[in-house]
Amino acid sequence: MAKSVNKVILLGNVGKDPEVKFLPSGSAVANLTIATSERFKDKGGEWQDRTEWHNLVAYQRTAEIIRDYVKKGNKLYIEGRIQTRSWDDKTSGEKKYRTEIIIGELVLLSGRGDGESGGGGGYNRSSSSSSYDQRSSGPSDDLVNSTEITDDDIPF
Numbered sequence: 001m002a003k004s005v006n007k008v009i010l011l012g013n014v015g016k017d018p019e020v021k022f023l024p025s026g027s028a029v030a031n032l033t034i035a036t037s038e039r040f041k042d043k044g045g046e047w048q049d050r051t052e053w054h055n056l057v058a059y060q061r062t063a064e065i066i067r068d069y070v071k072k073g074n075k076l077y078i079e080g081r082i083q084t085r086s087w088d089d090k091t092s093g094e095k096k097y098r099t100e101i102i103i104g105e106l107v108l109l110s111g112r113g114d115g116e117s118g119g120g121g122g123y124n125r126s127s128s129s130s131s132y133d134q135r136s137s138g139p140s141d142d143l144v145n146s147t148e149i150t151d152d153d154i155p156f
Contacts, residue, residue: 008101010054010078011109012036020067028063032056034076056080058103069108077107 018032037051056078058066070076080101089096 006081008078008080008082010034010036010076010080010101012054012076012078014070014072014074014076015053016072018066018070020063027060028067030056030058030063030066032058032066032070034078055098055100056103057083057100058106062103062106065106073110075109077105077109078103079105 012034015033015035018030020028020030022028033053033055035051035053037049039047039049042048078101080103082099083102084097084099086095086097088094
């Protein structure tokens, strides 16, 4: 069989508060959506924005972290894989499909309680330590944010 890759990387904002449920086994499952946007010029030379919505699913510890730290408006970095599932609709009998991104790695780019600002933290589902790092912004962040780079600073 030929080698294949199923990897998704997204950086976007959470559309609404995540829904977290528990399976009969006790494992947590989180469902959420994030929006990504791209900006382009149309035929008339005007800037247009196009927003794409992505359905995300997280399991176990990642779902619990989402429950505790992720809210509407938070900026997230996601690595995962695409999966499409299907089922028969009970009312219409039609076959339904849903394409989702199964989260493998999650990095919170908004601070606690922030919907839009910096901060940081991350959780890597594949790591053996299963740790979560929520870093608070320190005084060094003020220095970085106050330093402005101009075209004269770029060496090329």
